[in-house]
Amino acid sequence: MSHPYTKLFTPFHIGNMEVKNRIVMSPMGTNSAGPDGRISLEEIDYYEERAKGGTGMIILGAQFLTEDLAQGVLEGIVEKDYVVSMLTDLVDAVQRYGTRIIAQLSCGTGRNALPDRSGKPPVSASAIPAIYNPEVLCHPLTVEEIQTIMDQFADSAARLKRAGFDGIEIHAHAGYLIDQFMSPIWNKREDEYGGSTEKRMRFAVEIVQAIRKAVGPNMPILFRIALDHRFEGGRTVEDSLEMLQILERAGVDAIDIDAGSYERIDYIFPPAYLGDACMDYMCGPARQVVNIPILNSGSHTPESAVRLIESGDADFVMFGRALIADAELPNKLRDDMREDIRPCIRCNEECIGRIIERNTKISCAVNIQAANEKRFTIEPAETPKNIVVVGGGPSGLEAARVAALKGHSVTLYEKEAAIGGQVTSAATPEFKGQLRALIGWYERQLQQLHVQVQLNHEITPDDPALQAADHIFIGAGAVPLIPPIPGIDNDNVVGAIEAHLQKELVRGEQIVITGGGLTGCDLGLELAMEGKKVTIVEMRPEAGQDVMYINRAALMPMLDSYGVTILGGHKVLSFEANGLYAEKGDGTKVFIEAETIINAFGMKKNTTIAELIRAKFESKTSLIGDCVNIGKVGTAIRSGFYAASAI
Incomplete structure (x- = not known):
C-alpha cells in the first residue's frame, strides 16, 4: 500500500x-x-x-x-x-x-x-x-x-x-x-x-x-x-x-x-x-x-x-x-x-442539532442511515423498476442513488447544465468547500451506479419517459420569492442565486443584500471576503435568525470582522437606480446607497411542473424535497432517501 x-x-x-x-x-x-x-x-x-x-x-x-x-x-x-x-x-x-x-x-x-x-x-x-x-x-x-x-x-x-x-x-x-x-x-x-x-x-x-x-x-x-x-x-x-x-x-x-x-x-x-x-x-x-x-x-x-x-x-x-x-x-x-x-x-443540523433542539438521537444531514443502520438498511427490490427522477437537487440526487442501490433502472432529468440545484449556488463561498464536494460525490456515485443523467432536459408532462416509467420522483425544488416592491425589476437588482453563480452581475463595490436569512448572510460574508463593502437589510430585528445557533455563533462575528453592516428592523420600500428606500421600526424612512442590490428574500415551493405531472400520473408520482416543504440540504436528502427506499 x-x-x-x-x-x-x-x-x-x-x-x-x-x-x-x-x-x-x-x-x-x-x-x-x-x-x-x-x-x-x-x-x-x-x-x-x-x-x-x-x-x-x-x-x-x-x-x-x-x-x-x-x-x-x-x-x-x-x-x-x-x-x-x-x-x-x-x-x-x-x-x-x-x-x-x-x-x-x-x-x-x-x-x-x-x-x-x-x-x-x-x-x-x-x-x-x-x-x-x-x-x-x-x-x-x-x-x-x-x-x-x-x-x-x-x-x-x-x-x-x-x-x-x-x-x-x-x-x-x-x-x-x-x-x-x-x-x-x-x-x-x-x-x-x-x-x-x-x-x-x-x-x-x-x-x-x-x-x-x-x-x-x-x-x-x-x-x-x-x-x-x-x-x-x-x-x-x-x-x-x-x-x-x-x-x-x-x-x-x-x-x-x-x-x-x-x-x-x-x-x-x-x-x-x-x-x-x-x-x-x-x-x-x-x-x-x-x-x-x-x-x-x-x-x-x-x-x-x-x-x-x-x-x-x-x-x-x-x-x-x-x-x-x-x-x-x-x-x-x-x-x-x-x-x-x-x-x-458541517451543518450541525441533524447531529448535535437534533439532540439540542429535539432531544432525540443523533442523525446526519447527508447520511440518513446514521444511528439507524439496521432499520434503514437498503435492501434489493424484489422487482426492479424503471424509475424517473425529475430534478437534480439534493432530494433528486439522493432518490436516484438509493433507487439505483435497490437495483432499479434510474434516469434523472435536470433542466440545467449541471446537477446540484440550489446547492450549486450556495456552495460558491470558499468556506462551503464541503458542500461543493457533496455534489461531486453524488456525481461520482450516480455514474458508478449507472444512473442515466440527462442534463439540459426540462421535462414536460407529455414526455414519453414519464409514460414509460414505473415510478416518478419529482424534486423540482424552489424558486426565489419576488415580492411586489417598486423597482425590483431594475437592472441593478440581482437575485441571490445569480449573484453566487454570475459574479459579473455584482457590479461596483457597494453592495446591499435585502434579506438577512442564511442565504443573505452567507452571500454577504462571501462578498465581503472578496473585498466588497456589504450591507444586509433585514425586516426582522436581527439577521441570521434562521441559522442554527451554534453556526450563528461563528457566522455573526465573522460578518462583523469583515465589516458587514447589518440593518435589522428595516422594511424595504422601493428599489432605486443608486440604492433603496427602507422604513425603520419607528416609521422613519431612510435611503441606503448601493451599486448593486441583491434580492435574498427567500424561496417558495416550485409546484407548477410537479402538479401537472402528478395530475397526469397520480398513482405513480411522488413529490420530494423543497417542492413539498422548503427546508435545508439535510431535509431534502432525507425526503429523497425515504421516498426511494420505500419503492
Missing part, C-alpha cells in the same frame, strides 16, 4: 495498547440511551458500522457516573451493574474488527448543566453563576462531596473494565465540571483544590489516581482537555502547557486536545465557517512539553490528517462528524478511494 494516505495506516501505541491506525473517532454523544442508563441496540449498530469501516479507535460519547450527574441527558450511565451486559455487547461488536474502544467517563457539566429537576443549583468548583441563569449560583463541592465523586469514578471505571473496554478517557474539556476546577476563571477556591495551578489540578489528578487504582497498571487512561478556551479570561494554550505536564506525571497515557467552551460553542461543534483543521495549532506547543501520545480533533480532512501526522506534532487524528457522514471513511482512504468518501457538510 503506497498512496497519499499511507501514513494514516501505521500502527501506534498508547501505553501497552497498540492501535492499528492513526484514525480515531471523536467522542460524540448519540442521545440514544434509555432513561435507566443502558445504551441502545441502535447505538451498538452505529459504533459497529464505524469499526467495520476501518476506524483504528473509537471513543464513546460521555458515559456519566450517576443519574443525577447525567441531568436527564440520554447517554450511558455507569452507576449500576445491569449496564455491563449491553456495554459488553458493544465492546464485542467493535473489537471484532480489530478496533480499539475507549469509554469516556464524565462527572457532569457543572455550571453548564440544565436546570435540575429537583430545583437544586448545579455543582461547580466555586459559587459561580450557572450558565443557563446567571442569577443562580452554583453549589461549590465540599471536600467530602469531592471524595464521593472519586469513589464513583473508581466504581464506574471498574464496571467499564469488566465490560472489556480497551481504555478510559476522562472527559475534562469544554468548560465542564473538571475543567471548572482546572481554570482560574471558574475556580475561586482557597483550599487544597484552588489557588495555584498544582492545586487547581488536584481534582483532575485525583480522578486519574482513582481510575488507575480501579483498573490496574495496564489499562490506558486518556485525558480530554481544551487547551484554548478562546474567550476573554479563559485559558490560553500557553496557560495549559504546565497542566499537561502535571497530567503526564500523574500517569495519563495520552492527551486528547482541542479548543472551545460554552462561551465559544462554535469550537465545540465547528461549523463550516471555521474551516479545516481549526484546532491543530495547539499540537506543536503541546508536543514540546509532553512525551505521551497526542490526539487532535477539529474538522480534519484526510489531507490535514496526513500533514499533522507527518509533522510529528500529533500521533492520532480524530474524525467526528466526518465518520457520522461516512462510516467507511478509513477503508476508503486505505484503498485510495478518496473521492468516494461522502463529505460531512
Whole structure:
C-alpha cells in the first residue's frame, strides 16, 4: 500500500495498547440511551458500522457516573451493574474488527448543566453563576462531596473494565465540571483544590489516581482537555502547557486536545465557517512539553490528517462528524478511494442539532442511515423498476442513488447544465468547500451506479419517459420569492442565486443584500471576503435568525470582522437606480446607497411542473424535497432517501 494516505495506516501505541491506525473517532454523544442508563441496540449498530469501516479507535460519547450527574441527558450511565451486559455487547461488536474502544467517563457539566429537576443549583468548583441563569449560583463541592465523586469514578471505571473496554478517557474539556476546577476563571477556591495551578489540578489528578487504582497498571487512561478556551479570561494554550505536564506525571497515557467552551460553542461543534483543521495549532506547543501520545480533533480532512501526522506534532487524528457522514471513511482512504468518501457538510443540523433542539438521537444531514443502520438498511427490490427522477437537487440526487442501490433502472432529468440545484449556488463561498464536494460525490456515485443523467432536459408532462416509467420522483425544488416592491425589476437588482453563480452581475463595490436569512448572510460574508463593502437589510430585528445557533455563533462575528453592516428592523420600500428606500421600526424612512442590490428574500415551493405531472400520473408520482416543504440540504436528502427506499 503506497498512496497519499499511507501514513494514516501505521500502527501506534498508547501505553501497552497498540492501535492499528492513526484514525480515531471523536467522542460524540448519540442521545440514544434509555432513561435507566443502558445504551441502545441502535447505538451498538452505529459504533459497529464505524469499526467495520476501518476506524483504528473509537471513543464513546460521555458515559456519566450517576443519574443525577447525567441531568436527564440520554447517554450511558455507569452507576449500576445491569449496564455491563449491553456495554459488553458493544465492546464485542467493535473489537471484532480489530478496533480499539475507549469509554469516556464524565462527572457532569457543572455550571453548564440544565436546570435540575429537583430545583437544586448545579455543582461547580466555586459559587459561580450557572450558565443557563446567571442569577443562580452554583453549589461549590465540599471536600467530602469531592471524595464521593472519586469513589464513583473508581466504581464506574471498574464496571467499564469488566465490560472489556480497551481504555478510559476522562472527559475534562469544554468548560465542564473538571475543567471548572482546572481554570482560574471558574475556580475561586482557597483550599487544597484552588489557588495555584498544582492545586487547581488536584481534582483532575485525583480522578486519574482513582481510575488507575480501579483498573490496574495496564489499562490506558486518556485525558480530554481544551487547551484554548478562546474567550476573554479563559485559558490560553500557553496557560495549559504546565497542566499537561502535571497530567503526564500523574500517569495519563495520552492527551486528547482541542479548543472551545460554552462561551465559544462554535469550537465545540465547528461549523463550516471555521474551516479545516481549526484546532491543530495547539499540537506543536503541546508536543514540546509532553512525551505521551497526542490526539487532535477539529474538522480534519484526510489531507490535514496526513500533514499533522507527518509533522510529528500529533500521533492520532480524530474524525467526528466526518465518520457520522461516512462510516467507511478509513477503508476508503486505505484503498485510495478518496473521492468516494461522502463529505460531512458541517451543518450541525441533524447531529448535535437534533439532540439540542429535539432531544432525540443523533442523525446526519447527508447520511440518513446514521444511528439507524439496521432499520434503514437498503435492501434489493424484489422487482426492479424503471424509475424517473425529475430534478437534480439534493432530494433528486439522493432518490436516484438509493433507487439505483435497490437495483432499479434510474434516469434523472435536470433542466440545467449541471446537477446540484440550489446547492450549486450556495456552495460558491470558499468556506462551503464541503458542500461543493457533496455534489461531486453524488456525481461520482450516480455514474458508478449507472444512473442515466440527462442534463439540459426540462421535462414536460407529455414526455414519453414519464409514460414509460414505473415510478416518478419529482424534486423540482424552489424558486426565489419576488415580492411586489417598486423597482425590483431594475437592472441593478440581482437575485441571490445569480449573484453566487454570475459574479459579473455584482457590479461596483457597494453592495446591499435585502434579506438577512442564511442565504443573505452567507452571500454577504462571501462578498465581503472578496473585498466588497456589504450591507444586509433585514425586516426582522436581527439577521441570521434562521441559522442554527451554534453556526450563528461563528457566522455573526465573522460578518462583523469583515465589516458587514447589518440593518435589522428595516422594511424595504422601493428599489432605486443608486440604492433603496427602507422604513425603520419607528416609521422613519431612510435611503441606503448601493451599486448593486441583491434580492435574498427567500424561496417558495416550485409546484407548477410537479402538479401537472402528478395530475397526469397520480398513482405513480411522488413529490420530494423543497417542492413539498422548503427546508435545508439535510431535509431534502432525507425526503429523497425515504421516498426511494420505500419503492
